[in-house]
Amino acid sequence: MHLTDALAPVGHHKLIFGGPVGAGKTTAIGAASDIPPLRAEAPILGGPGQSKPFTGAVLDYGAMTLGDGCTLHLYGTPGRERFDFMWELLTEDALALILLIDNSRPDALDQLHFHLGAFSRFIRDTALSVGITHCDLGGGLTLDDYQAELERAGFGCVPVFAVDPRCRRDVCLLIEAALSVLAPVARA
Amino acid sequence: MTATTLRLCHSGMDNRALYAFEIFLSRVGPGACRIAEEDAADVAFIDVDNDLGPYLLAGHRMLYPHRPLIVTTQAPGQRPDPLTVEITKPVGLAAFSAALEKVRSLLPPADTATTLGLPDAGDERGGTVDSIPDEIALDTLSGAGPDEVALLRRFEARMATLHVGSLPDADLDNPAALAGIYYDPASFLQGLVARAITHAREIGRPVRIDDARGTALILDPRNGQAWTTRSPNALRALAQLPTRGTLAMARQEADTPLPEGAVARPLDGLEWELALWASRGRLPRGTGLEHPIRLKSWPNLTRLAVPPEAMRIAGLWSRGELSLRETVASLGAPQRYVFAFYSACAALGHVEQVVAPAPAATPRSPAAGNAGVQAALPTRGLFKRVFGKLLGTRPDKLAPD
Ligand SMILES: Nc1nc2c(ncn2[C@@H]2O[C@H](COP(=O)(O)OP(=O)(O)OP(=O)(O)O)[C@@H](O)[C@H]2O)c(=O)[nH]1
Ligand SMILES: [Mg+2]
Numbered sequence: 001m002h003l004t005d006a007l008a009p010v011g012h013h014k015l016i017f018g019g020p021v022g023a024g025k026t027t028a029i030g031a032a033s034d035i036p037p038l039r040a041e042a043p044i045l046g047g048p049g050q051s052k053p054f055t056g057a058v059l060d061y062g063a064m065t066l067g068d069g070c071t072l073h074l075y076g077t078p079g080r081e082r083f084d085f086m087w088e089l090l091t092e093d094a095l096a097l098i099l100l101i102d103n104s105r106p107d108a109l110d111q112l113h114f115h116l117g118a119f120s121r122f123i124r125d126t127a128l129s130v131g132i133t134h135c136d137l138g139g140g141l142t143l144d145d146y147q148a149e150l151e152r153a154g155f156g157c158v159p160v161f162a163v164d165p166r167c168r169r170d171v172c173l174l175i176e177a178a179l180s181v182l183a184p185v186a187r188a
Numbered sequence: 189m190t191a192t193t194l195r196l197c198h199s200g201m202d203n204r205a206l207y208a209f210e211i212f213l214s215r216v217g218p219g220a221c222r223i224a225e226e227d228a229a230d231v232a233f234i235d236v237d238n239d240l241g242p243y244l245l246a247g248h249r250m251l252y253p254h255r256p257l258i259v260t261t262q263a264p265g266q267r268p269d270p271l272t273v274e275i276t277k278p279v280g281l282a283a284f285s286a287a288l289e290k291v292r293s294l295l296p297p298a299d300t301a302t303t304l305g306l307p308d309a310g311d312e313r314g315g316t317v318d319s320i321p322d323e324i325a326l327d328t329l330s331g332a333g334p335d336e337v338a339l340l341r342r343f344e345a346r347m348a349t350l351h352v353g354s355l356p357d358a359d360l361d362n363p364a365a366l367a368g369i370y371y372d373p374a375s376f377l378q379g380l381v382a383r384a385i386t387h388a389r390e391i392g393r394p395v396r397i398d399d400a401r402g403t404a405l406i407l408d409p410r411n412g413q414a415w416t417t418r419s420p421n422a423l424r425a426l427a428q429l430p431t432r433g434t435l436a437m438a439r440q441e442a443d444t445p446l447p448e449g450a451v452a453r454p455l456d457g458l459e460w461e462l463a464l465w466a467s468r469g470r471l472p473r474g475t476g477l478e479h480p481i482r483l484k485s486w487p488n489l490t491r492l493a494v495p496p497e498a499m500r501i502a503g504l505w506s507r508g509e510l511s512l513r514e515t516v517a518s519l520g521a522p523q524r525y526v527f528a529f530y531s532a533c534a535a536l537g538h539v540e541q542v543v544a545p546a547p548a549a550t551p552r553s554p555a556a557g558n559a560g561v562q563a564a565l566p567t568r569g570l571f572k573r574v575f576g577k578l579l580g581t582r583p584d585k586l587a588p589d
Contacts, residue, residue: 143485143488144485147485156506157486158486159489159506160485160486160488161488161490162488162490162491163490173490173494174490176499177486177489177499179499180499180502180503181503181506181507182503184503184504184507184518185500185504185518185519
């Protein structure tokens with residue numbers, strides 16, 4: 001399967017995973033996806049202090065086939081800010097943004113703030129849930145701190161969960177939260 | 189009827205007692221009975237002489253009204269109901285085998301060995317989760333087949349019942365019926381733990397909660413940890429019934445070691461579950477049905493037990509202020525789902541009631557502003573299907589009991 005094929009069936013059931021470099025987007029999509037996740041990576045050498053050898057304009061794609069055969073397409077945005085021109089493109093027709101923030105980074109709140117700004121138009125039109133990752137590695141912030149930042153930025157009461165992107169259950173709950181903000185009354 | 193292997197659960201046994209009990213069972217005879225999880229048992233075995241015994245007995249009866257019980261006691265003659273079989277201690281092999289035979293005669297004539305426990309609550313064609321009573325007569329059970337997802341759904345449905353009880357919907361316009369939808373958190377372990385946490389904050393030290401058996405809980409709000417010495421079942425039994433003065437709190441001194449076998453867990457997860465167990469689908473006394481609810485923050489549902497419909501309820505509250513009555517009506521969910529979730533959220537401070545009576549709901553969330561997008565959404569049924577995916581996880585990844 002080629003990336004272009006994957007991008008073709010974009011419909012309403014499309015979710016965007018956003019967040020800074022290393023937050024866990026690729027991992028989360030891999031955990032939730034039923035198909036082997038697709039990645040298109042253009043290697044770029046990481047700068048000093050980068051824990052990963054390279055990080056590039058990576059687009060992640062995964063898909064969850066739901067009970068009746070309908071598909072949730074999961075797209076991961078490239079973490080690097082210089083690829084943010086792609087974010088706009090990717091969010092077209094999408095249902096919601098799943099924003100992952102790495103709690104072990106000292107600038108986690110700034111990262112949240114930056115991504116809320118970058119995706120603000122999309123979020124205001126759709127829905128948002130926030131997954132705080134790397135909680136197992138410590139970090140000084142609590143979920144309340146992130147919630148307060150969301151309130152300050154004018155996004156109100158948003159689902160903010162501690163999430164391990166390697167855990168399928170966590171990722172599914174985060175997706176479910178975004179969908180339930182979108183249309184809580186819809187039910188099977 | 190062929191002698192099937194009875195699935196027997198033991199409530200409130202510690203590891204040592206369990207070890208001895210397993211050796212005992214191995215001598216009862218091959219295939220007579222085996223130890224099973226509480227949720228999937230045909231019969232429960234309870235020692236009523238133990239301090240927790242009466243709680244376990246009452247709690248078990250409440251949760252499994254149709255399940256036979258074998259109780260052991262030094263003072264027989266208390267036989268509380270026709271489904272309870274007493275054995276006088278010390279328990280001998282012959283008496284125990286006779287009790288098993290008696291239990292078999294009490295079970296409805298069904299092939300208990302091959303049944304799985306509950307109808308498939310997630311089955312889109314069939315019953316709903318809310319139609320599942322606490323315990324099903326065994327003859328209504330049907331095999332689940334090899335479908336792991338179906339099995340896990342049953343499991344989740346069962347867990348859901350544990351979290352929200354089985355209270356039927358009350359007529360909210362009938363003042364007499366309203367009494368039944370409230371409980372007083374202060375009369376339950378939930379209230380005592382809340383008071384203990386406040387006290388611990390004031391004195392800057394952990395506080396413990398003791399009953400006649402010793403220390404049940406140690407609470408330390410400084411690091412957000414609780415330690416418990418009780419099994420999940422024993423703790424639930426303790427939390428579901430009014431404490432009636434049987435529990436006391438005390439300051440945990442710095443030089444007092446943790447009780448043997450104490451297991452740590454996050455304090456907020458404990459408070460959340462104690463509230464669900466005490467609530468069993470009811471509301472804290474004094475909660476208004478007509479006052480709008482404000483969701484101040486979402487509970488951390490990846491790390492808390494998720495009661496049924498929690499996501500949809502929180503989703504609804506995050507979009508605008510609705511009263512409890514309106515919430516029930518909007519979701520078309522059983523009252524107990526909404527009430528239990530509200531009770532747990534209230535215990536952790538995630539919700540508050542706005543004092544003014546509810547005007548027409550005002551959307552607050554950004555998502556609510558875009559009616560066009562919403563109308564076009566193919567989300568009907570999406571939740572249930574994502575939920576179905578969730579159930580594709582391994583059982584050990586499911587929400588803790
Ligand atoms: N310990 C721990 N490791 C995590 C967690 N989440 C992600 N990781 C790890 O962090 C690393 C980066 O995760 P990725 O999924 O590649 O992050 P990404 O958001 O896709 O990063 P970019 O594509 O570079 O923007 C991987 O090695 C993950 O296994 C977490 O919660 N805890
Ligand atoms: Mg990536």
